[in-house]
Amino acid sequence: MPARRELTMRQLRQMLRLHHDGVRTREIARTLGVARSTIQDNLKRATAAGLGWPLPADLGDDELERRLFQRPGVGLGQRRRAEPDWAALARELKRPGVTLMVLWEEYRESCPDGYGYSRFCELFRAFERRLSPVMRQHHVAGDKVFVDYSGKKVAIVDAATGEVREAELFVAVLGASNLTWAEATWTQALPDWIGAHVRMFRFIGGVPRLIVPDNLKSGVHKASFYDPEINRSYGAMADHYGIGVLPARPRRPRDKAKVEAGVRLAQTWILGRLRHHTFFSLAECNAAIRTMLDHLNDRPMRKLGISRRDLFERIERDALAPLPDTDWEYAEWRRVRANLDYHVEVDGFYYSVPHALIRVELDVRITTRTIELFHRGRRVAAHQRRWGGARHGTDPDHMPSAHRRYAEWTPERFRRWAAKIGPNTEGLVTAVLANRPHPEQGFRTCLGILRLYRGIDPARAEAISARALDIGALTYKSVASILTHKLDSAAPGTRTPATLFDHQNLRGSRYFN
Known part of the structure; x- marks a missing residue:
């Protein structure tokens, strides 16, 4: 080890200058605030090293220290035992x-x-x-991934209109290997936030034990030092991947110093190098970002002498949990209430639930393809999401039995029932349905007519239908009257003349004279 010294390099130079000017050692010691013996010792060292005043102009502090205090045969700071890498x-x-x-x-x-x-x-x-500040914290392989949005944005130009829209930059850094992922998203909203996580896991090829986000509203519904409340959709995504969420403490940036350093590095490597590029789509921007990421992850780190990707492959890949079989699909959760018609409304379309849940509050999970409804944590209904066409999606199993039977009524079904009796009955049913502004308005009439025909001979039913068609009797009461008064015996095409009879209320011919 080098000899102990009590004077700074500046004081040593001042000492040599004063000694050269003839100042006594006692006065030099008083001026520099040290003991006289210290001045005498350092003057001896300077004489032994052949140093006097003025010192050579190119003599720096390191060289001056080496010449004054280095032990013979021992380099400055040289350690005498073997050291590891x-x-x-x-x-x-x-x-x-x-x-x-x-x-x-x-x-x-x-x-x-x-x-x-x-x-x-x-x-x-x-x-x-x-080491660089990025590596000061000790992180075990496969333990944590740090995620955050950069404050800087990427400009993307609409090729059709020339409008410039700014995209956010999402950054993720693995704790142990520093493997970095970044991508541009339009917003920091929940769909983009969770989608960026899904693509990050796919890039890593595995799942660490914990994820450390900032207290972004999309991730943390309510920030708290003791008990942070995680957004429900974000928590469901974490459950799908089997990863824990450990938000950074509010106003404690050192909790996520890893990603803070990664954000600064991403801004330099990505935004700085792409600042002269003009992007016309988000996909084009992300393709350029991916190229910059490859260069960043393959570049050797200055202090460790190994690239992020190599370090990841050596120590971290095997420590990650495997990915689930399918990627997480973004879902939005809402609270809804079942209406009297046992349907709930989602974005202008209606989806049925079991009729026993009328007026009950339900949780609805909304994805781009499905609508799922939950009651007390149990799924009670699932529908394919509707984007057009009929506004109601009804599962027959959700309907009361009476409603289910009514829902099974169709014009074709009534025609099939009538055709089993005969062509005249089928023609009567067709005429009844056609005589209504909407076919559904004739369902009950047809049902009543067919019930009238129960228990009678099909031939007579056909005669009644023919008579009703002939006189235009297209209501339930008219057909029932034909059956009751046995008017089906009259030949088709003839009408029974009204019988004239005397009555005191009838006016005679003299009344009109």
């Missing part, structure tokens, strides 16, 4: 279960005369202090 140990320390004690034991096995444990830890901490 500190960068390799820093990488190994990120593996699960690896501690400094484990690394020191392995070091002493290969170097029995090496440093003791306390000196080993001291030298390793000194090496860590020389």
Whole structure:
């Protein structure tokens, strides 16, 4: 180790200057505020090193210190025992279960005369202090991924209108390997926020144990130091991937220093290098970002001497949990109430629920393809989402039995029923349905007519239908009158003349004279 010194380089230069000017050592000591023996000792060192005043113009502080205080045969700061590769140990320390004690034991096995444990830890901490701020925190492989949005945005031009729209930059950094993912999204809203996570997991190819977001509203519904409330859709996405959500403490940026450094690096590597490019679509922008990401992840880190991707492959990929079989599909949750017609309204369309849940509040999960309804955590209905066509989507199993039977009525079904009796009855049913502004308005009439024909001979039913068609009797009461008064016996095409009879209320011919 170098000899101990009590004077700074500036004071040593002042000492040599004063001594050259003939000032006594006692006065020099009083001026510099040190002991006289210290001045005498340093003057001896200067004489032994052949240094006087003025010093050479190109003599720097490092060289001056080396010449005054270096021991013969020993370099400045030179350590006398074999040292391990500190960068390799820093990488190994990120593996699960690896501690400094484990690394020191392995070091002493290969170097029995090496440093003791306390000196080993001291030298390793000194090496860590020389690392970049991104690497100062100790993160175990497969433990955490840090996510955040950059404050800087990417301009995207609409090729048709020339309108410039700014996109957000999402950044994610793995804790142990520093593997970085970034992409542009239109907004920081919940669909874009969760979609960026899904694509991030796909890029990583696995799932770490925890995800550390900022207290963005899309991720954290209510920020809290003790009990943060996670957004329901965000929490469902985390459950799908089997990952825990650990939001950073409010106003504690050091909790996510990893991604803060990653954001700054992404701004330099991505936004800085792409600032002269003009993008005309979000896909084009993300393709350029992906190229910059490949360069960033494949570039060796200055202090560790290994790239982010290589470090990820060596220590972190095997520590990640596997991805689920399918990607998470974004879903929005709402609270709805079932109406009297046992349907709920979602974006202008109506979806049925079991009729027993009328006026009950339900949770609805909305995706681009499905509508799912839950009551007390249990799914009670599922529908394909409607974007056009009929506004009502009704599952027959949700209907009361009476409604279900009515829903099964169709014009074709009534015609089939009537055709089983005969062509005249089928013609009567067709005429009844055609005589209404809407076919549904004739369903009950047809049902009543067909019920009248129960228990009578089909031939007579056909005669009644023919008579009704002949005289235009297209109501239930008219057909029932024909049946009751046995008017079906009259030949088709003839009408029974009204019988004249005397009555006191009838006017005679004299009345009109």
